[in-house]
Amino acid sequence: xxxxxxxxxxxxxxxxxxxxxxxxxxxxxxxxxxxxxxxxxxxxxxxxxxxxxxxxxxxxxxxxxxxxxxxxxxxxxxxxxxxxxxxxxxxxxxxxxxxxxxxxxxxxxxx
Amino acid sequence: xxxxxxxxxxxxxxxxxxxxxxxxxxxxxxxxxxxxxxxxxxxxxxxxxxxxxxxxxxxxxxxxxxxxxxxxxxxxxxxxxxxxxxxxxxxxxxxxxxxxxxxxxxxxxxxxx
Numbered sequence: 057x058x059x060x061x062x063x064x065x066x067x068x069x070x071x072x073x074x075x076x077x078x079x080x081x082x083x084x085x086x087x088x089x090x091x092x093x094x095x096x097x098x099x100x101x102x103x104x105x106x107x108x109x110x111x112x113x114x115x116x117x118x119x120x121x122x123x124x125x126x127x128x129x130x131x132x133x134x135x136x137x138x139x140x141x142x143x144x145x146x147x148x149x150x151x152x153x154x155x156x157x158x159x160x161x162x163x164x165x166x167x
Numbered sequence: 168x169x170x171x172x173x174x175x176x177x178x179x180x181x182x183x184x185x186x187x188x189x190x191x192x193x194x195x196x197x198x199x200x201x202x203x204x205x206x207x208x209x210x211x212x213x214x215x216x217x218x219x220x221x222x223x224x225x226x227x228x229x230x231x232x233x234x235x236x237x238x239x240x241x242x243x244x245x246x247x248x249x250x251x252x253x254x255x256x257x258x259x260x261x262x263x264x265x266x267x268x269x270x271x272x273x274x275x276x277x278x279x280x
Contacts, residue, residue: 088266090268090269097273099171099259099271099272099274100210100271102268102269105268149266151266152266154200154212154215155269157210158209160209
C-alpha cells in the first residue's frame with residue numbers, strides 16, 4: 057500500500073517568516089494530495105489540495121507544490137501569523153482508494 | 168450545509184465496558200471513514216464504509232467494529248475497552264472515494280478509567 061512520510065515533525069518560525077512542510081509518497085498511482093490543519097480540540101480541516109495533473113496551486117498565503125517524478129509534495133505558508141500555529145497533515149490517495157496520512161507537523165509561530 | 172457531526176462529544180468508560188460512537192456525514196456523502204488519534208499523535212486509519220459496505224480496515228483488533236446505515240450515517244463500536252483505547256475518534260465523509268476531499272467532524276473524546 058501507500059506510504060506517506062512527513063517532515064519535519066515540529067517547526068518553529070518567527071511571525072512573518074515562511075514555513076515549509078514536506079511529504080513524500082510511495083505509490084506512483086496516487087493522484088490526489090490534500091493538506092489539513094488541525095487546531096487544538098478540533099477535527100482536521102482541509103486547507104488546500106492538489107491533483108497530479110497540476111504542479112502548483114496557491115490560495116492567498118498558502119501554496120502547494122507537487123513533483124510527481126520525485127514523488128514529493130510540499131506546503132508553503134508565507135507571512136506566517138500566530139493563528140497559523142497548529143498541526144498540519146499531508147495525505148495521498150488515488151481514485152477509489154482511502155487516504156494515507158503523514159504523521160503530522162506541529163507548527164508554532166512565535167509573535 | 169451542515170458539516171460532519173459526531174456524538175457524543177465526550178465519553179467516559181471503564182475497562183471492559185463497550186462504547187458506541189456515532190457519525191452523521193455531510194448530506195449526499197456516501198463514504199465514511201473512522202480514525203483514532205491518541206494524544207499528540209497522528210491519524211490512525213480504523214475503518215472505511217462506502218454504500219453500506221466495509222471497504223477496508225486498519226491494523227486494529229476485531230473488538231473495533233462498526234457499520235453504516237442506509238442513510239449513510241455510521242457507528243463505531245469498541246468492545247472490551249482497554250486503557251490504551253483512550254483517544255480522540257474522528258469521523259470523516261466524502262462524496263466519492265479517493266481523489267476527493269474528506270471532511271472531518273470534531274471527534275469523540277473517549278476516556279477509559
